[in-house]
Amino acid sequence: MSSVPPLRREIVVAATPDVAFDVFTSGIGRWWPLAELSVHGERAGSVAFVDGVIVERSDTGEEAVWGTVTRWEPPGEIAFSWHPGRPADVAGLVEVGFAAVEGGTLVTLRHSGWESYADPAAARAEYDHGWPTVLGRYAEEAARAGGGTTWALLLHRAADDVAGSVFDDPRFAEHVAFLGRRRAAGQLVAAGPLGDAAGEGLTVLRLPGAGRLAEIVRLATEDDLSVRDGLFTVTVRPWRVTLSGPAVHP
Incomplete structure (x- = not known):
């Protein structure tokens, strides 16, 4: 055996x-x-x-x-x-x-x-x-x-009163934990800081089923404690995907 x-x-x-x-x-x-x-x-x-x-x-x-x-x-x-x-x-x-x-x-x-x-x-x-x-x-x-999938882009920006790098702020661990939960749920496509704007980053989420943008907004604003606690502001943009490559799921 x-x-x-x-x-x-x-x-x-x-x-x-x-x-x-x-x-x-x-x-x-x-x-x-x-x-x-x-x-x-x-x-x-x-x-x-x-x-x-x-x-x-x-x-x-x-x-x-x-x-x-x-x-x-x-x-x-x-x-x-x-x-x-x-x-x-x-x-x-x-x-x-x-x-x-x-x-x-x-x-x-x-x-x-x-x-x-x-x-x-x-x-x-x-x-x-x-x-x-x-x-x-x-x-x-x-x-x-x-019948479809709901995609959204989450644009994160450091709040105006955040001093120094967001990576050094203890609240950043809450953002990493949020991304980990979305990854474990099979919803995270990609995430990372933008290379041309300090303190800004982009997250791509994909949820099965059409019409689930409100749920993504809830996740982005309530499940991500770094947003709730004031490290980041987040803008959720619906995304209509017309072409994609093969998905890989961990």
Whole structure:
């Protein structure tokens, strides 16, 4: 038995559980990054759940089975063996749960069975880098199917009565804690100081579901104690995103 623990990833997607489940399963061919992650490489043509198995087909008709469904309970859970490019008898196990939360669905992926690999720790480390890219693509497709995402820019400026650098002020730790909470919730896209204006910074937040700007304003003004305690003022600007790259979720 391997001592390497299961890998667990969580992401909130802007869709109801039934839509999120459907996109993950019947829609896998629309979001799986075959160009980067496939058995057939440049010859990869498609991937789909077919009759209880996950099958990749090359553009020349070759087939590679990635895994077999072991549990199918829509819209709450799916589980399947996992062995892309490997024999079925040396498979891991992937379990995916879908739970309704405010504004969308919490998708929890658990990957276990590392003892089937020659180097369990190395295999886990590889998937630790790969699953965030995969789930980022999935989240984008789920948002398209589920009706949207709310984006906002938070412009932080040091208050007029702040002396010296904001980084030296003890209240700055409250701002870092706020960013940490947004990151843990899967809402933080990017944050950092502006390079051409001392004491100013920009934060980009993304919440699943349309029409959630009021919630972002509440978070920016009440959850960030550095704003409440007077270190920063914050201006919240709604942002209509028309183009984005693949999201990576820690």
